Amino acid sequence: MGCFWSPEALFGHMPGVIRTRVGYGGGTTSDPTYRNMGDHTETVEVVYDPGVISFSDMLNAFWDNHNPFNINDYKGRQYLSLLLYRGDGQLKAIHQVLARRGEQGKGRPDTEIAPLTAWYPAEDRHQKYYLKRHPDAIEQLSRLYPTHEELVSSTLAARLNGLAKGYTSLERIQKEIHTWPLAEEERSLQLETAKRIKW
Numbered sequence: 001m002g003c004f005w006s007p008e009a010l011f012g013h014m015p016g017v018i019r020t021r022v023g024y025g026g027g028t029t030s031d032p033t034y035r036n037m038g039d040h041t042e043t044v045e046v047v048y049d050p051g052v053i054s055f056s057d058m059l060n061a062f063w064d065n066h067n068p069f070n071i072n073d074y075k076g077r078q079y080l081s082l083l084l085y086r087g088d089g090q091l092k093a094i095h096q097v098l099a100r101r102g103e104q105g106k107g108r109p110d111t112e113i114a115p116l117t118a119w120y121p122a123e124d125r126h127q128k129y130y131l132k133r134h135p136d137a138i139e140q141l142s143r144l145y146p147t148h149e150e151l152v153s154s155t156l157a158a159r160l161n162g163l164a165k166g167y168t169s170l171e172r173i174q175k176e177i178h179t180w181p182l183a184e185e186e187r188s189l190q191l192e193t194a195k196r197i198k199w
Contacts, residue, residue, distance in 0.1 A: 001066040002079045004042035004122070005129040006165060010065055011046045012128075013162020015176055016053025019153045020161075021045045022129075023121040026082045026112070032120055041080045045119060055090060059083075059097040068110040081109065084116040091115075127152045130164035136198040137164070144193055155180065156190050160197070170194060 001007040004022040012020045022044055029038025046058065068081030085091050094113060102108060121127075128151070131137055137160060138151075145151035159173045177190050 001044075001062065001081065002042075002071045004044055004126065007044045007065070008128070009130050009162045009165035009167055010061065011044060011058065012158030013165075013167040014053060014058070014061065016049050016051075016057075017158060018047045018049055018155055020047075020158050021121055021152060022126050023119055025084050025116065025119040026080070026114060027077065034123055034126065037078055039077055040120070041077050041082045042122075043082060043084065043119070045121075055093045056097050059094060060101075063097075063101065063106075063109055063111070081111040083111055083113045084119070085113065086116050124148055124152075128157050128161045131157060131161040134164055134197070134199055140193050140197050144189060156194065160194065164199075 008020045008022050011017055022042065024032040024037055024040035025043040027038055027040035029036075029040055032038050032040045048055075048058065062083065066081060071079045071081055083094065085094060091113075098108065125132075127148075131141075141151055141154075141157060141160070145154055145157070151157050156173075156177075159168065159176070162168045163170060163173060173194055174191055177187060177194070180187065180190075182190070
């Protein structure tokens with residue numbers, strides 16, 4: 001989908017997505033970095049609740065939000081349209097979604113589809129990129145999530161990263177927090193934190 005910052009915000013704002021991380025996948029080079037990616041592609045890891053959002057819904061979001069023909073071959077494999085799947089169930093769903101899209105006249109996208117073999121998280125500065133452009137948001141969130149890993153792995157940070165990019169609204173996030181399986185004290189803390197941020 002091109003640069004991984006926007007896709008992380010796109011998937012992060014979606015109800016049912018539990019957490020997101022950006023990283024490098026699809027290649028064979030060991031221990032890639034942003035400055036030395038080798039044959040890997042910028043990718044987004046999405047952990048989701050299938051009881052709230054389906055894999056098919058995410059596949060449609062994937063293809064509806066980029067044009068593979070425009071990004072392929074730009075910067076080599078770095079910005080490739082790439083879909084990495086885990087297991088036969090996901091591969092079957094991919095083929096079903098592609099068949100439906102074909103019936104709708106959307107054509108076959110020029111996307112490389114491959115099994116996930118290895119995935120490497122990107123450097124800290126790339127995680128929740130849009131959220132980190134708002135220092136007060138990070139300051140408020142660090143009270144709830146004292147380590148960078150806790151912040152990056154939180155559902156709240158995923159939603160607020162989507163908000164920072166303009167994909168959702170604070171009202172929608174607050175309404176959704178009421179549906180999360182949280183203890184009442186934790187729910188209150190998350191609601192208060194989200195409300196207190198100065199954008």
